[in-house]
Every structure is written in structure tokens, then in C-alpha cells.
Amino acid sequence: MTDLYRLVRPLLFCLEPETAHRLTLAALKTGMVQSPASNDDPALRMDLWGLAFPNPIGLAAGFDKNAEVADAMLALGFGFAETGTVTLRAQPGNPRPRIFRFPQAGAMINRLGFNNDGLEVFTQRLENRRTLGKHGIVGANIGPNRDSADPVADCAAMAGRVAALADYIVVNVSSPNTPGLRALQDKAPLRTLLNAVLGARKAAGAQTPLLLKIAPDLTPGDRQDIAEIALETGIDGLIATNTTITRPPAVEGSKANETGGLSGRPLFPLSTEVLADMYRLTQGRLPIIGVGGIAGGADAYAKIRAGASLLQLYTALIYKGPGLIARITRELSQRLHADGFSHLSEAVGADVDLTSN
Numbered sequence: 613m614t615d616l617y618r619l620v621r622p623l624l625f626c627l628e629p630e631t632a633h634r635l636t637l638a639a640l641k642t643g644m645v646q647s648p649a650s651n652d653d654p655a656l657r658m659d660l661w662g663l664a665f666p667n668p669i670g671l672a673a674g675f676d677k678n679a680e681v682a683d684a685m686l687a688l689g690f691g692f693a694e695t696g697t698v699t700l701r702a703q704p705g706n707p708r709p710r711i712f713r714f715p716q717a718g719a720m721i722n723r724l725g726f727n728n729d730g731l732e733v734f735t736q737r738l739e740n741r742r743t744l745g746k747h748g749i750v751g752a753n754i755g756p757n758r759d760s761a762d763p764v765a766d767c768a769a770m771a772g773r774v775a776a777l778a779d780y781i782v783v784n785v786s787s788p789n790t791p792g793l794r795a796l797q798d799k800a801p802l803r804t805l806l807n808a809v810l811g812a813r814k815a816a817g818a819q820t821p822l823l824l825k826i827a828p829d830l831t832p833g834d835r836q837d838i839a840e841i842a843l844e845t846g847i848d849g850l851i852a853t854n855t856t857i858t859r860p861p862a863v864e865g866s867k868a869n870e871t872g873g874l875s876g877r878p879l880f881p882l883s884t885e886v887l888a889d890m891y892r893l894t895q896g897r898l899p900i901i902g903v904g905g906i907a908g909g910a911d912a913y914a915k916i917r918a919g920a921s922l923l924q925l926y927t928a929l930i931y932k933g934p935g936l937i938a939r940i941t942r943e944l945s946q947r948l949h950a951d952g953f954s955h956l957s958e959a960v961g962a963d964v965d966l967t968s969n
């Protein structure tokens with residue numbers, strides 16, 4: 613698969629990024645893109661929230677915004693796949709171009725702005741896969757429409773709808789591409805939002821795990837507030853992190869000034885630092901999915917040691933292809949065993965001093 617992708621990649625990279633993505637989704641939907649059966653090391657199996665993750669490497673949100681290829685991605689070896697971000701009503705997103713590649717830096721900038729087909733189509737697809745008896749862990753990432761008059765009510769309504777159809781729900785308040793969205797990470801609005809979503813989940817009679825996805829660009833005070841609210845409201849976990857509005861030096865050239873969120877390798881240090889900080893601030897009591905710049909086994913292992921119980925990636929998949937998933941799981945288990953751990957859960961947070969301030 614890695615070799616095949618080496619041939620395909622130059623063709624895809626001749627195309628405008630969104631055209632390449634549309635083609636990739638079309639190929640995935642045919643079921644023709646497959647990986648050899650994965651042989652996950654039992655030491656990498658994670659049991660969390662009553663779910664058995666066959667391995668800790670998940671597909672990050674944004675690749676499958678409309679829940680079209682989650683099962684195809686699981687078949688490539690991902691341990692779980694997150695669909696969305698979906699909004700209540702379909703919306704076109706920002707004008708194009710809105711995705712920019714930085715191959716040298718292993719990075720991308722995007723300002724898509726939650727382009728998606730809306731909740732109706734999304735839930736229909738999740739229902740279909742349930743009807744077909746598809747297994748595999750699929751999460752639903754929700755966010756408000758750009759023109760939403762009441763983002764809290766919209767998120768609550770969406771959570772109620774997806775609760776019975778997804779294995780976990782993510783409230784995304786950290787995209788830099790929807791004006792005002794990240795203000796929902798502030799203490800009082802966040803408390804209101806999370807309580808409303810938890811209320812909707814309860815009203816739906818479900819216990820689907822609820823996670824909050826946070827930005828990497830949070831001040832120490834913001835992080836403290838989020839940790840407090842996460843523990844107070846009783847949500848089930850965090851995802852750290854979304855893309856950054858900062859521009860680390862590795863991202864050069866005229867396109868570096870494009871507005872949007874930066875993902876990929878240059879995001880790794882910042883997102884890992886936020887991850888470790890959230891692990892410390894929540895005293896390891898809340899499972900965290902670590903995401904941002906993972907491009908190999910060493911990165912994956914560093915995120916685990918910084919406090920992640922599960923991992924996700926997106927950008928490295930574009931640059932390295934689906935063979936990356938098996939490579940990361942293989943390297944991760946080698947590193948784990950070399951350090952004397954018998955299971956991944958033992959390494960979670962190994963680098964974080966829970967007693968420091």
C-alpha cells in the first residue's frame with residue numbers, strides 16, 4: 613500500500629487539494645482501496661468508555677465530514693474513525709481556494725469553514741451502517757452553523773440525534789474557521805454548552821461518551837478553566853488539539869500568510885504541550901485523545917507519554933498514505949515493549965509530573 617501510494621501521490625498532488633480529496637473519497641467508496649489484514653498487538657488494544665479500540669490510531673475529524681467512508685477507513689487499519697464536523701443545516705463553507713499544502717514542512721493550512729451536507733444526510737448514513745451491521749468504532753463530531761442564532765441549542769439538538777447512532781460524540785468549539793466559535797471555550801459559555809449537550813444526551817436515553825475538542829492556542833488560564841469545567845460537568849474526555857492559528861517558522865513562503873488553521877508536523881510541539889498540560893490539570897482523570905502532527909511511531913509514543921489514551925491523525929495520511937497506519941502501530945508497540953511496558957495504558961502520561969504547577 614505504501615508503495616502504491618508513492619505512485620498515486622504525485623498524481624493527486626497535481627490536483628487542487630479539494631479535487632484530490634473528492635477523488636480519494638470516491639476511490640474509498642468503491643471499496644477497492646484496501647490494506648492487508650492488520651494484526652494488532654494486544655498490548656495496543658485500549659478499553660475505554662465501554663468500547664474496545666483494536667488499536668489507538670484513529671482518523672481525525674474533517675477527512676470524512678459527511679460520514680461516507682468511515683468503514684473504508686477502518687478497513688485500512690484505523691482503530692476508530694471520527695466523522696464530521698457536521699452542522700445542523702448543510703452549508704457550503706468558505707470560498708475556494710481554502711486548503712493549502714506545504715509538502716516540505718509536512719503541513720497544511722485550511723479554512724474550509726465546516727462545509728458539509730448537514731445533519732439529515734449524515735444521520736441517514738450512520739443509520740445505514742448500523743442497519744448493515746457494520747462494526748468498528750465511529751465517532752460523530754458536531755459544531756454549529758456559521759449563521760446559527762443559538763449555537764448551544766443547535767449542538768444540543770445534534771447531540772440528541774447522533775447519540776444513538778455514534779459510538780462517541782465530539783463537540784467541536786475549536787475550529788478557527790467559524791467566527792466566534794472558539795469563544796465557546798470560555799468558562800461560562802462552555803459550562804452552558806456542555807450542560808445543554810449532556811442534557812440532550814440524557815433526554816435521548818443514551819450514555820454515548822461526550823468529548824470536547826480544544827484548540828492549541830489556549831492561554832494557561834483558558835486551559836485551567838477548561839479542565840475545571842470538564843471535570844465539573846462530567847464529560848467523558850477531551851481531544852487535544854485542533855489546528856493552530858499560529859505560524860511556526862517551518863511553514864514558509866507566501867502561502868504561509870493564508871488565513872486558516874495549520875495542521876501537520878509543525879503543530880506537533882504545541883499540540884503535545886497542550887495535551888500534557890490538560891493531562892496534568894485534570895490529574896489524569898479524563899481520557900484524552902492526542903492529535904496534531906503525528907507522522908510516525910516516535911510521535912505517537914510521545915503523545916501517549918504526554919497523556920493521550922488514544923491518538924488521531926489527518927495531515928500525515930495525505931503525505932504518507934495509508935501504509936502509515938500499520939507502520940505507526942508497529943513502531944508504537946516496539947517502543948512500548950523496549951521501555952518495559954506490557955500494555956499501552958501503562959505508558960499513558962509517563963512523561964507528565966502530576967505534582968507540578
Ligand SMILES: Cc1cc2nc3c(=O)[nH]c(=O)nc-3n(C[C@H](O)[C@H](O)[C@H](O)COP(=O)(O)O)c2cc1C
Nearest residue numbers: 672673674697722853854875876904905925926927
Ligand atoms: C483539511 C482539514 C479539515 C479539517 N476539518 C476538521 C473538522 O471538520 N472538524 C474538526 O474537529 N477538525 C478538523 N480538522 C482538524 C483535524 O481533525 C486535526 O485536529 C488537525 O488537523 C491536527 O491533526 P494533524 O496534524 O494530524 O492533521 C481538519 C484538518 C484538516 C487538515
